[in-house]
Structure formats: structure tokens, C-alpha cells
Amino acid sequence: RKKTAVLISGRGSNMGALISAAMDPNYPAEIALVLSNRPDAKGLERAVEFGIPTAVVDHHDFSGDREAFERAVDAVLKDRKIDLVALAGFMRILTPYLVNSWSGRMINIHPALLPSFKGLATHERALEEGVKVHGATVHFVSAEMDDGPIIIQGAVPVLDADTPDSLAARVLKVEHTIYPKALKLIASGKTKIADSRVLSGNPDLEETPEL
Ligand code: GAR
Numbered sequence: 001r002k003k004t005a006v007l008i009s010g011r012g013s014n015m016g017a018l019i020s021a022a023m024d025p026n027y028p029a030e031i032a033l034v035l036s037n038r039p040d041a042k043g044l045e046r047a048v049e050f051g052i053p054t055a056v057v058d059h060h061d062f063s064g065d066r067e068a069f070e071r072a073v074d075a076v077l078k079d080r081k082i083d084l085v086a087l088a089g090f091m092r093i094l095t096p097y098l099v100n101s102w103s104g105r106m107i108n109i110h111p112a113l114l115p116s117f118k119g120l121a122t123h124e125r126a127l128e129e130g131v132k133v134h135g136a137t138v139h140f141v142s143a144e145m146d147d148g149p150i151i152i153q154g155a156v157p158v159l160d161a162d163t164p165d166s167l168a169a170r171v172l173k174v175e176h177t178i179y180p181k182a183l184k185l186i187a188s189g190k191t192k193i194a195d196s197r198v199l200s201g202n203p204d205l206e207e208t209p210e211l
Pocket residue numbers: 008009010011012013014015043088089090091109110111119120172175
């Protein structure tokens with residue numbers, strides 16, 4: 001099983017979904033570490049309840065030097081012999097240092113159907129734009145923020161009565177189903193990247209539709 005670190009900054013509900021999936025001994029990844037850049041992240045308490053080792057690398061300790069912060073994170077990951085990194089609400093912009101160090105081995109979940117709505121406040125902006133379909137994306141991390149080859153997406157309808165909160169809640173449910181599927185695909189080595197696309201067979205399809 002691939003030793004996987006989940007990086008969080010807050011609540012950690014996606015972290016919880018990954019830990020739950022990895023409780024199945026047949027799941028190809030084990031959650032070997034939860035690392036937070038915030039000592040008060042709620043998700044750390046949940047990780048401890050699950051019996052998962054935790055670590056904190058507080059970005060405030062590096063006086064704005066992003067790369068020094070990342071070198072410290074990288075050192076913890078290497079020390080724990082981590083194979084794969086899953087960002088789950090890890091609210092730090094990454095420099096090329098960490099991205100290159102984990103190229104092809106670091107994935108992220110973003111609460112929008114990329115390449116639409118990169119960045120923050122995705123649900124507010126989806127409502128402002130009046131899109132009728134919204135969702136979440138799991139992708140490999142590349143040098144550009146919220147970019148990189150897409151592994152899985154999950155879509156939800158946008159309803160007339162939606163608020164950012166109600167839409168966020170609908171998307172979050174989808175996040176909790178697609179993130180474990182994406183990590184399973186990557187950890188089992190069933191994907192390959194060609195021309196910046198992840199080829200996996202679409203795991204949500206029972207059979208391939210006719211062309
Ligand atoms: C999730 O909705 C995740 O997609 C989002 O933060 C939330 C974390 O929730 N990530 C980003 O916005 C990354 N830019 P969680 O801590 O409960 O998993």
C-alpha cells in the first residue's frame with residue numbers, strides 16, 4: 001500500500017473521507033500522516049481520533065519564506081517515507097520547490113469544475129455567473145495554481161434557491177466520493193499521463209460510450 005500524507009489547513013472532512021476509504025485493507029493507499037500548517041486545524045483532532053500520526057509545520061515560523069516552509073514540509077514527508085501526497089483544503093500557494101519535489105505524486109481537490117473557477121470563493125462565483133452545473137475536481141498538482149492534469153471530476157446541479165453555503169454542501173458530498181476514487185486510481189498505478197491528460201478509463205462509467 002502506498003504511504004500517503006494528507007495535507008490540511010482546517011476542518012479536514014476530505015481527509016476524513018480518505019482515512020475512511022483507506023480503512024479497507026484492499027484499498028491501495030494507507031494514510032500514514034496528516035500534516036497541517038495550522039496547529040489549531042480541527043482536522044488534526046479528527047486524525048488523532050482515527051489513530052493517524054500527525055505533524056504540524058506552522059508557516060508563521062518561516063517569516064514569509066515560502067520555500068523554507070516547504071523545505072520543512074518536504075523533510076517531514078521524506079522522513080516518514082511518504083509515497084503520495086494528497087492536498088485536502090491545504091490553503092498555501094505552493095512554490096516550484098514542493099511541486100517539483102513531488103511531481104506526479106501530489107494531488108489536490110478543488111471545489112469547482114476546472115478549468116472554471118480557479119482560486120477562492122468558487123461557489124459565490126459560480127452563483128454570480130449563473131452556471132447550471134458546478135462541482136469538484138481532483139487533479140495532479142503542477143506549477144500553476146489549480147492547474148495540472150485532471151484525474152476525476154464530480155458534477156452537481158445548481159438550483160435557483162442556492163446560496164454559497166447550500167451549493168458548497170452539495171459539492172462537498174461529491175468531493176467526499178471522488179477524492180477516495182482518485183487516490184485509489186493513482187495509488188494502484190492504473191493511470192498514465194499523455195499530453196497533459198490523465199488516461200484512466202473513466203472510472204464512473206460502467207462501459208465506454210460509443211463514438
Ligand atoms: C474543500 O471544499 C476543498 O475542496 C477546498 O477546501 C475545502 C476543505 O474542506 N479546497 C480549496 O479551496 C483549495 N483551494 P475540508 O477541510 O473539510 O476537506
